[in-house]
Amino acid sequence: MMKKVALHNLGCKVNAYETEAMQEMLEREGYEIVPFREGADIYIINTCTVTNIADRKSRQMLHRARKMNPDAIVVAAGCYVQAQENENHTLDSCIDIVIGNNKKQDLISILNEYEAKREADKEVIDINHTKEYENLSLSRTGEHTRAYIKVQDGCNQFCSYCIIPFARGRVRSRSLEDVVREVTALAENGYKEVVLTGIHLSSYGIDLNGEDAAGKTGLLELILAVHGIEGIERIRLGSLEPRIITEEFAKTIASLPKMCPHFHLSLQSGCDATLKRMNRRYTSSEYYQKCELLRKYFDNPALTTDVIVGFPGETEEEFEQSRAFVDKVNFYETHIFKYSRREGTRAAVMDNQVPEQIKTLRSNRLIKLGREKQEKYEKSLVGKTVEVLVEEPAVIDGRERQVGHTKEYVRIALDAEENLQNQIVKVQIDSHSQIIH
Ligand code: SF4
Missing domain, CATH: 2.40.50 (OB fold (Dihydrolipoamide Acetyltransferase, E2P))
Structure with missing residues (x-):
């Protein structure tokens, strides 16, 4: 009988992409994909650890899966289980298999092996980081028009509030040929738009270029290669680090007709002292120059961003600087996050943690400002x-x-x-x- 599998995804676009890719692998192997509520033989939860809420949801979904079918095989994948490597004991009763971020491509063989010796004790697969890029490939996605392609995993930046470099390991990039192969298959399946994503997209290629590598592979080369694929009519980029926007980068991508004038540049704070404590590697004025460069080469591009409020030590003056900066840039969309303490990060042990009520007040002010700016941008398109x-x-x-x-x-x-x-x-x-x- 065909085995029924239910998948549930938590968190970012990269996770969503991986869940889709796992689903595709399972379908290819003849598993039947069913909705979570229907009752399945196997549950796969792709967890997330970006905030404490994400942690809680990850735990809830694992418990829920076990409750749905006490005999099911429950597979926990992704960042939460990876980051909590030594603290998963409270979840022992609901998880059968733990799959680290670099083992998802082995899902089918891991499942087969597990089933073969099911009567044996719960198996925990090695979740150590490996250096290689996880070779998950996707030729179609749930949406029918836009496909998200994960081209890179991991991050070497160590922003002081972020667990991701610990949870997902160092930068690993997919080879350019591999990405081109996948996007070509998507184009053949009718997809017109492709979104290049990654955990730290701007680092694409840094691990592929040896000291004396003849050719250089970076995000720009990747964009150019994808741009050459017939059938693809739009290229969009995931979140970018401001420093990647050089004059050459902006000028080159602006000359590509398929490039979407929509750029997400993570700001996190518009105050230089806060940026420094966050271990972000730019100042607000450098950030502003990058926005200006994009505006020089693209006609009225949509700039979007993320801002954290209530980072440890953020005084009223610092918040005011951040707010004034957001006001000055005129973003199309501003996503506001209240700082959330992540155990294991430097910011978690910093002095002067900001009380929740203050974070809420600051968040509300920025949300309001963000909405006004969004409306302003949208109105700039009327008549066009x-x-x-x-x-x-x-x-x-x-x-x-x-x-x-x-x-x-x-x-x-x-x-x-x-x-x-x-x-x-x-x-x-x-x-x-x-x-x-
Ligand atoms: S750049 Fe900073 S916030 Fe983004 S994944 Fe890396 S460490 Fe985390």
Whole structure:
């Protein structure tokens, strides 16, 4: 009988990508993928540890899986189980197999092996970091128009608040040929848009270039290679480190017609003293120059960012500097996070932790500012003609509409009855109400 598998993903786009890739591997092997609630023989939870809430959700899902079917094989993968390597004992009763971040490509063989000796004790697979890039490959995703391609894993930056370098290990990049092969397969399957993602995308290639390697492989070379793939019409980038935006980088990508003018540059704080404590490697003025470079080479690009409020030691003045900086840049989207203490990081033991009520007040102020800026950016598009890649039909205000994103990643509803899915259409934005969230 066909084995039923349910997968549940927590956390970032990289995790979502990996869950999709695991699902695809399972389907290829003849497993039947079922919804979580239906009851499965195998549950796979791809966990996340980016905040304490993510930790809690990861634990909850593992418990829930065990409850759904006490005889199921419960597989815990991802960052939470990796970061909590020595502290998973409270979860012992609900997990059968732990798979570290570098072992997911072996999922099928691990499952087969486990089943073969199921009566034996619970098996914990080696979760040590390996140097090689995990070779998960994906030729289609759940969405039908946009595919997320993970090109890099790990991070060497050690921002003082972040557990990821410990949880996911050092930078490992996929070879350029491998990425091109995967994107070509996606294009053949009809995908028009590709999003290059990674844990620290800007580090792509640093592990591939030996001291005296003849050719240099970096993010720019990767973008150029993907740009040459027939059928792909849009390239979007995941989160970028500001320092990668040099004059040459901005100028080169601006000359590529498939490049989307939508850039996510993680800011985290607009105050230099806070940035220093965070171990971010730029100042607010360097960051600003990078935004200006993008604005020099792209016409009205959509710049998006993340900001942390209430980082240890953030005084009222420091927060004010951060707020004023966010105000000055005019982002299209600003994602606000209240600082969350991660055990094992330097920031967790810093003095002057900020009380929750203050974090909430600061967060609310920035959320409000972010919304005003978003509206300002959206209104700057009114009267312009944009290209929308249609994703799906949707009923909005009782009417059937076609919904998709512009190259700037602004979501637009079109008045069209025919199904335009996966087509790129030119539309003039006549009013702000055509933009939906
Ligand atoms: S750059 Fe900093 S925040 Fe981003 S993954 Fe690396 S250590 Fe974490």
